Structure formats: C-alpha cells, structure tokens
Amino acid sequence: MTFQEYLIGTCLSCKKCLYCGVELIKIAFTRISKPTLPLKQREYIQESITRFGYSLDITTTFKFSFCLACNSAFQRKKSNTNSKSSTPCKISLEFDSNRNSPEDDEPAQTRSNSIDLNESDDKDNDNIEISEKSDAEQVISFNLIIKPFTGPALPSKWMEIEVSSLDDILADIHLCVKKLTGNKNIMHPDYLVSFKSEKAVGAGTQLVDL
Numbered sequence: 001m002t003f004q005e006y007l008i009g010t011c012l013s014c015k016k017c018l019y020c021g022v023e024l025i026k027i028a029f030t031r032i033s034k035p036t037l038p039l040k041q042r043e044y045i046q047e048s049i050t051r052f053g054y055s056l057d058i059t060t061t062f063k064f065s066f067c068l069a070c071n072s073a074f075q076r077k078k079s080n081t082n083s084k085s086s087t088p089c090k091i092s093l094e095f096d097s098n099r100n101s102p103e104d105d106e107p108a109q110t111r112s113n114s115i116d117l118n119e120s121d122d123k124d125n126d127n128i129e130i131s132e133k134s135d136a137e138q139v140i141s142f143n144l145i146i147k148p149f150t151g152p153a154l155p156s157k158w159m160e161i162e163v164s165s166l167d168d169i170l171a172d173i174h175l176c177v178k179k180l181t182g183n184k185n186i187m188h189p190d191y192l193v194s195f196k197s198e199k200a201v202g203a204g205t206q207l208v209d210l
Contacts, residue, residue, distance in 0.1 A: 003055035008063065013048045013070035027171070029071040034061040040077035072171050140169070146180055154180055 006012065009019050011028075018028035033045050033056075046058050056062055090123055140161050145153045157180065161172045178186055 003053050005053075006056055006064065008056040008065060010065065011067040012054075012064040012069050013066060013073070014196065015052060016067050018065055018067060026176070027068045028062060029066045029068070029171075031066060031071075031074075032061060032063055033058065035059055038077070041074060041122055044074055044077045068174065072175065075171075146177065 010017055033042070035042075035058075037045075042058055045064075049056050049058065056064075102112070157176070161169070178184055
C-alpha cells in the first residue's frame, strides 16, 4: 500500500482545505493526537488515516487539523469514563451580519443576541476554566435564549454539551446559533461571545480562542 503525507492545512477527516478559502471553511481547529486520547477518539483518527492512506502512526504524537463539522464529530467520540462537572455562567452573543438569509434577498439587519446559561450545580465558580491539554471532559447544561435586536426572543432551548476545550464551546454555540436562527450563512467571525457568572452583574468577559 502506498501512503501519502498528511497536509496540516487540510481537515484530517474530510480533506477539505482549511485556509485557501475555496472550501469556504471559516473555522479551523488544530489538535494533537497522542496515545492517551480516549479510545473512541483514537479510533476516529485511525479511521481517517486508513481511509486516506496517511503516513501517520496513531501510537505516536502528531498535530492535525479539523473543520468545524469534523471537530464536533470528534468531540462526541467520548469514552464513558470522562469526568463531568458544570459551571454556572451566562454567555452573551453579539454579531453583525450583512449576509442574506437563503429565504430572503433583503440585507440582513444588525442583530444583538444574548445566550443565558442557567446551570444546575452546587459550585459557585466565576469562570470557565478548560484546559485543552487535559483529557477530562466537562458537561455544560444551559438554557439557550437568543434575543434578536429587532424582534422578540426566540423560543428557549435546554441544551447539554460535553467539552474539553474552549474550541468545543465556541463550535457548539455556533451550531446552535445557525440552527435556532435559521441563518445558515452566519459565520463565526460575525459575532463575539462573552461570559460571566450566573449571579454576576454588568458586562461579561469576552470569550475568545487565542
């Protein structure tokens, strides 16, 4: 069998180019494969290696990239031994989109949305602290409420997501926003995400992946 070199600028799972702009991929996730990853995540990586004949060894440590969709699928390949915790917080989402919705050719108006995360936990932490280098998973349960600037709030939706890094939070929020607003053209750079403690007052802290 002839192996081919994996190109770091492409998605490991679907081979889409993440940086040239041709595939219209707006979010790329750089990850590290290592032998200590959960079994199902290592199997997911191995499936991609086998499918495309990459010259990568799952028993070694190497860097790779995912697009948004494949990264979300990868994060759901969890083992049942992950530790779980949740943190009470409020996440506010603001975005400025000039794109048209698929059903409407009129220019989209500037909208300001807020997302309330009301979580049930006895802890009183003020910040979400998630280390991408840690294998421990956290479960965040929240009531998602999106409030458009020019209309009433959309119906709330109770959600629960498993995360191990800030990337996971941003990716799941992005998917929720696209689904609940019905705007498939909204992109991650079109909005800012901030968070604060559930009981805190005033402006929140901007949540970004540096």
